[in-house]
Amino acid sequence: MGPGVHVLRTLADCHGLRADLDRVGDGRLVVVGGGFIGAEVASTARARGADVTVVEALPAPLSGLLGQQVAAELALLHADNGVRLLTGAQVASLVGEPSVTGVALTDGRVLPADAVVVGIGVRPDTGWLRTGSGIALDTDGGVLCDEYGAADAARTVYAVGDVARRYDPLLGRHLRVEHWTSAVGQADAVARSIAGPGPVAYEDDFFVWSDQYGGKITLLGRPGPDDEATVVRADAPRRRFAVAYRRGDRLAAVLTVNWPKALVVARRATAAPGAADDVVAAWKAL
Template sequence: MTAPGPTPDRGAPPDPATGRLVVVGASLAGLRAVESARKAGFAGSITLVGAEEHLPYDRPPLSKAHLGAGSGSEPAAPHLREEAHLREELGVELLLGRPATALDTAARVVHVGGREVAYDAVVLATGSTARRLPGTDHLDGVHPLRTLDDARAVRRALEARARTVVVGAGFIGSEVASAARGRGLDVTVVEAQPTPLARAVGAELGAHVAAIHERHGTRLLTGVGVASVEGDGSGRVERVVLDDGTVRPADLVVVGIGVVPATGWLEGSGLRLDDGVVCDETLWAGAPGVWAAGDVVRWPNATMGETQRLENWTGAADQGAAAARNALDPAAAAAYATVPFFWSDWYDVRIQMIGSPVADEVLVVDGDPTAAGRWVALYRRGDRLIGALAVDAPAEIMKYRAQVMRGGSWDDALAHAAARRERAAGRAAGPAS
């Protein structure tokens, strides 16, 4: 019999009346941490630190509705809560527009510029930052799409009828291309990999999803990288030169080549940093009183049997709440496990994915991915359903998520798919004459 390992020193709980909770990152995960703490009855002080000047806002609309054609007026910022609610109802001290610069886990202090913010428990929710194309910082018209300010700049360019080149055919880049085409603009998507979205949904299905671009008149160039981005004499972007010699004129270049977890400020903190803040199954970051949530966390997800770092809305919201609950009661900290879920809207198509694309087999169980219209594919690992991808089939995807959550078998998933096809066939046939 193996002896149990030592109990980790996650720290003492903050006093529920006078304790100090600091949340670093005015993000969705950070907001959910604040709300969860108050919901749990924590009456001590809460400080929310944010690098941006904006109140916590919703990111999915930035590459979706925010960029779409409308009346021409700029949409309202998609704030998740108003300032009065945060300050007066939740009793939060807001330190916005002031990024955290260091974490001293021995002194239990977060450095925010020249100020030291003491904590009894801290939740790290600094998210991630967009990768940039080297050598483009001096050019106007080259943007990532990660922040509200990024989205506003891209929207202004689209409204000016910019010739648009999107670098990266992932979900964010594809949503930008969709918005540009929705305005009737000429847009080219450049993807260095031979198959877009191979890491997100697998190589075979990535090709089928990418074909949606071509059906909507978007030029997609794969297996080719960017050699240089060049500007005119005024410092304004003018063209993108690809490594095969192709030149694409551009007034707007949107860079969607992924993100990196925002951990630079944690160098020297003693925390383990490896593609994020490495946490245990409870989202504890390895130092007393330090927890983490959202894009910045890499943790063992027992439900999926993988160590993961999630970059999606659902994960950020759920992790923020879980990290705060555990921070307030570390002796009873509960493991956080989930089935990842994300969605993306391209043109008039909704793409949804649950689970993991790391599979032994991928099988299309409904519809035809080579044609327009709905289709569903399932992912098998061993004898278990491990993931599902749905295109324009929103009613189906959450049923498969529930199956993965409870460890459902591959055979049960196939039986569910067969029953669904039979019901659909019956409805199409209509009543017997």
């Protein structure tokens, strides 16, 4: 990576980016990838005065996770805060040698840039497990585990955190989750399995939060592709809404945007039938 091009993974990356944002000042920052990390970088850089453009390949950032309609509404936070969002846009190459001067898109456009942050995800670095370890890996390098996090039949090797593709009995499939809360919860359960009399399963509530533009976005649960999403919007000076994802008669997941009380209400709801209706009614009364 040449000067002016950043990823964000370590504390050193963070310090390097901060120093470069000081250099850029009110200049142009292009953020490649509009997921949680890209959006948080965009928000921080905008607050420091940069002219920010986010480039996102999907029709809306996080549309695979949240569904197109909800993701499109969430994406309006960028425009609300003076950040340009280009969707359905793919990067062909970076321009400039040795320092970056622009980002070329596959449609021929070139976005001028004084700095670039690339936030397009990571892959587990598990190549060293491929030969001779007896540990099965998924195509993306994730370690295939049972519901207890065990990676071998004898339960002598476990994986936790970003690297673990764990079987989720509720969803009926293997899942790799890149959330801090999941890493901690899985580690706790695996430690109990190793030290205790029997295996301990970890029930993930899939909770993630993201601080953007001075507000907070939370996602509790994991929306599914066939869930029905009900959006409740608060009457507030800045964008504030909550989404209940229904799966059959169950409340499967909840997204809140700049609305902490809506999360408190949702956390009290149970998985009982009708909970989605109760939560939506309670939000409307807030």
